[in-house]
Amino acid sequence: MATPDANTSQGLSCPSPQAGHASSRVMMGHGGGGLLSQQLIREVFGEAFGMQAGELAVDAAVVPTLRGPLAFTTDAFVVQPLFFPGGSIGDLAVNGTVNDLAVAGAEPRFLAASFVIEEGLPRADLARIAEAMGAAAREAGVRIVAGDTKVVERGHGDGVYITTSGIGEVLPGTRLSPAHVAPGDAVILSGTIADHGMAIMRVRQDLGFEADISSDTAPLHGLVRAMLTACHDIRLMRDPTRGGLASCLAEMAESSRRGIAIESEAVPIAPAVAAACEMLGLDPWLVANEGKLVAIVPAEAAQAVLAAMQTHPRGRDAVVIGRVVEDHPGRVAVRTAIGGRRIVPMPVGELLPRIC
Amino acid sequence: MATPDANTSQGLSCPSPQAGHASSRVMMGHGGGGLLSQQLIREVFGEAFGMQAGELAVDAAVVPTLRGPLAFTTDAFVVQPLFFPGGSIGDLAVNGTVNDLAVAGAEPRFLAASFVIEEGLPRADLARIAEAMGAAAREAGVRIVAGDTKVVERGHGDGVYITTSGIGEVLPGTRLSPAHVAPGDAVILSGTIADHGMAIMRVRQDLGFEADISSDTAPLHGLVRAMLTACHDIRLMRDPTRGGLASCLAEMAESSRRGIAIESEAVPIAPAVAAACEMLGLDPWLVANEGKLVAIVPAEAAQAVLAAMQTHPRGRDAVVIGRVVEDHPGRVAVRTAIGGRRIVPMPVGELLPRIC
Numbered sequence: 001m002a003t004p005d006a007n008t009s010q011g012l013s014c015p016s017p018q019a020g021h022a023s024s025r026v027m028m029g030h031g032g033g034g035l036l037s038q039q040l041i042r043e044v045f046g047e048a049f050g051m052q053a054g055e056l057a058v059d060a061a062v063v064p065t066l067r068g069p070l071a072f073t074t075d076a077f078v079v080q081p082l083f084f085p086g087g088s089i090g091d092l093a094v095n096g097t098v099n100d101l102a103v104a105g106a107e108p109r110f111l112a113a114s115f116v117i118e119e120g121l122p123r124a125d126l127a128r129i130a131e132a133m134g135a136a137a138r139e140a141g142v143r144i145v146a147g148d149t150k151v152v153e154r155g156h157g158d159g160v161y162i163t164t165s166g167i168g169e170v171l172p173g174t175r176l177s178p179a180h181v182a183p184g185d186a187v188i189l190s191g192t193i194a195d196h197g198m199a200i201m202r203v204r205q206d207l208g209f210e211a212d213i214s215s216d217t218a219p220l221h222g223l224v225r226a227m228l229t230a231c232h233d234i235r236l237m238r239d240p241t242r243g244g245l246a247s248c249l250a251e252m253a254e255s256s257r258r259g260i261a262i263e264s265e266a267v268p269i270a271p272a273v274a275a276a277c278e279m280l281g282l283d284p285w286l287v288a289n290e291g292k293l294v295a296i297v298p299a300e301a302a303q304a305v306l307a308a309m310q311t312h313p314r315g316r317d318a319v320v321i322g323r324v325v326e327d328h329p330g331r332v333a334v335r336t337a338i339g340g341r342r343i344v345p346m347p348v349g350e351l352l353p354r355i356c
Numbered sequence: 357m358a359t360p361d362a363n364t365s366q367g368l369s370c371p372s373p374q375a376g377h378a379s380s381r382v383m384m385g386h387g388g389g390g391l392l393s394q395q396l397i398r399e400v401f402g403e404a405f406g407m408q409a410g411e412l413a414v415d416a417a418v419v420p421t422l423r424g425p426l427a428f429t430t431d432a433f434v435v436q437p438l439f440f441p442g443g444s445i446g447d448l449a450v451n452g453t454v455n456d457l458a459v460a461g462a463e464p465r466f467l468a469a470s471f472v473i474e475e476g477l478p479r480a481d482l483a484r485i486a487e488a489m490g491a492a493a494r495e496a497g498v499r500i501v502a503g504d505t506k507v508v509e510r511g512h513g514d515g516v517y518i519t520t521s522g523i524g525e526v527l528p529g530t531r532l533s534p535a536h537v538a539p540g541d542a543v544i545l546s547g548t549i550a551d552h553g554m555a556i557m558r559v560r561q562d563l564g565f566e567a568d569i570s571s572d573t574a575p576l577h578g579l580v581r582a583m584l585t586a587c588h589d590i591r592l593m594r595d596p597t598r599g600g601l602a603s604c605l606a607e608m609a610e611s612s613r614r615g616i617a618i619e620s621e622a623v624p625i626a627p628a629v630a631a632a633c634e635m636l637g638l639d640p641w642l643v644a645n646e647g648k649l650v651a652i653v654p655a656e657a658a659q660a661v662l663a664a665m666q667t668h669p670r671g672r673d674a675v676v677i678g679r680v681v682e683d684h685p686g687r688v689a690v691r692t693a694i695g696g697r698r699i700v701p702m703p704v705g706e707l708l709p710r711i712c
Contacts, residue, residue, distance in 0.1 A: 034704050
């Protein structure tokens, strides 16, 4: 039987930088689970995520008893480019998962992050992404406690794909469910739409518009907490990411089997974003957001929820955009400025691929 | 302001199959978060994972209160090829995460799965993978409760990358920690090594060996439960995946700051696997396993733990392979058949890339 020794293990390894010598790019050897993997994890993620040496090596993190019930979610991020005005794939990966927990009525507590890295990615890029993740996690009050790193050959990825998973504690008294949506309820949107998608478009193609458009990527758990404090009885919340406001409203109508009627004029959109959409022929209702939410709240609580939102930095532009109605159950109708009414279909496919 | 209508949304979409028409391949439109995404998720994952319609659409799953403390882990799977003797990326993705929870002393409870799918992947392949995941989850007694699907352009992935994350309940009374490892403790290996890595090698390259070598991918939580029932005071457990037995032992020695002495002859290896390693010049200590574990147990409990393992299907070949010693703290020494002794270094880079 063979026994391992230093010569054998080096002779059989893929091309890899000398251990202890920091290469400026990620190589296949960084994904092997050996010394190089350990170094990459320690040097790039350890400090950025505030992890201790002992936490970095283990297969699973042990976290304290959490107050149940728990919310559990996962999201893959494949956005191109990796960096864009207002953020990076790192911010998105943390905020996206924080927001999925938040709109489930949960206080985000712990995150896990897995990385599929393309051979050749500059380590400086990975470090910048890790730092953005660490900063976003601190802002959201969550800890990244577990992770994994794999490396794929050059040409088999796009720099890095990140999957984040999160655990949150459902806020006591919360009973969000499509089943609780009722005619008369108000539909509230937390702010302007289409900022994230148009920020990506701005950098992805040299579009010749100089407008100041930035991604709205941000954690929403603080806003959600303020809203649930104002009204425990909020019916349902969603964040309109991929597929935009149109998908989000269509899903809410479908899952609740209730009709939703929206006033088109009430939906806020920044002038620069509206102009960019117009120029490109894109419908802002279909463009992704990464720091907005839609809530359905009892009519009598709408003003209190709105007031709570407007005093929070992430909800300053919050508005009532429509109502739950008896008509057209399961479907969304929008009334335009000139008084027309259209049914908003669930978008079919992909408006802007690789947006998150 | 633009308002969405069916024409606009279709006109702006990427090439996508007609909604309602099942294409035989995954297309970009399936990753857009719209109707096509919903169909793909419902048709491919819904039944395989045993999810209800309402569970498929939500951003986060709500799970009941769990008995704490909890173990939380994540793992990315990028194995090539996607199917191999003994399993697929789907089995690996479930069993790998189940095992990371198991060796942390936890009973696996809930999984989340994220998919980065390459445009053009046959839907039949994705369905086969999803079915393997569902079957592995049922065998492990866990539920897949949350998921996400992204699609990247043809040539920007390798069929599919899967990240699974898991939550488990740490078994009461368990106190696994590198800090508890003490001189005299026994080192137990649950079975033969190098089966998974050599199964991948067998299909990846046309190697001309016909031997019956299959991946050992399997869930280990049942074995761990039996072991902890035999001895609550097991010091430390790890599964020797990427980097093989050598990495695993080196990490255990390093994290515990204890010396580990292994009898080379005691490490079991199937004859066909040994022959294949010999033919290819690969060291089986460096080859990945996906259904094995290494445990450090108090000397006085070694026989009881071993007996418990040998009566479990996943531990039939379990053996004591060595001891924790006073010498060479933080390092692993192996004694060969002819009486030589070598220090086993932590492998540097990648022996077999894309093995898991």
